[in-house]
Amino acid sequence: MTNSICPACGAPVTAGGACLDHFHALLVLEGRFPGAPGSIRHFYAVACYNLQHPDSVGLTAEALEGLRRNLADALDGKASVVELHRRTRLATDGPIRVRRRSGDPPVDWYCGPGPVNVTDALTGTAAAYPDLVEAWAAAYALRSIPWPAMLC
Ligand SMILES: [Zn+2]
Numbered sequence: 001m002t003n004s005i006c007p008a009c010g011a012p013v014t015a016g017g018a019c020l021d022h023f024h025a026l027l028v029l030e031g032r033f034p035g036a037p038g039s040i041r042h043f044y045a046v047a048c049y050n051l052q053h054p055d056s057v058g059l060t061a062e063a064l065e066g067l068r069r070n071l072a073d074a075l076d077g078k079a080s081v082v083e084l085h086r087r088t089r090l091a092t093d094g095p096i097r098v099r100r101r102s103g104d105p106p107v108d109w110y111c112g113p114g115p116v117n118v119t120d121a122l123t124g125t126a127a128a129y130p131d132l133v134e135a136w137a138a139a140y141a142l143r144s145i146p147w148p149a150m151l152c
Helices: 019-031 040-052 061-075 081-091 129-143
Strands: 002-005 012-014
Touching: 012 019, 019 040, 040 061, 040 081, 040 129, 061 081, 061 129
Parallel strands: none
Antiparallel strands: 002 012
16 A cells, blocks of 8 residues: 655655665565676665665765766766775775764755656566666666756
């Protein structure tokens, strides 16, 4: 039973549920698909969910921008999974803060229903999952082109 719509991405949310439940279900589903966990498609799913939910994931504006840049580079074939891991290690090394502190104001970041969200990827079978997640990433990357102008 759908009770509401996630204001961050437009996914239907059941009564008593949360959009994050969809993401957890997606990770479970992905775990059933050979080669998906740890793949570039896993990165696409995690990046898209995080970028679509800037308030609930609590990342800093710098971390969100780094994630957006990595998503764009991955889609353009400029960053492999290995390169993404390297970049993430560098970006999170030492005292670098990637999560906002309690009480920090929300970041200026685009949010709102889009053409693709986590529930679209949840419809996937092992054969369809790669295309669904890539479509999610591509749709989100296209929305990110005028990024600074698209604020919450
Ligand atoms: Zn959502």
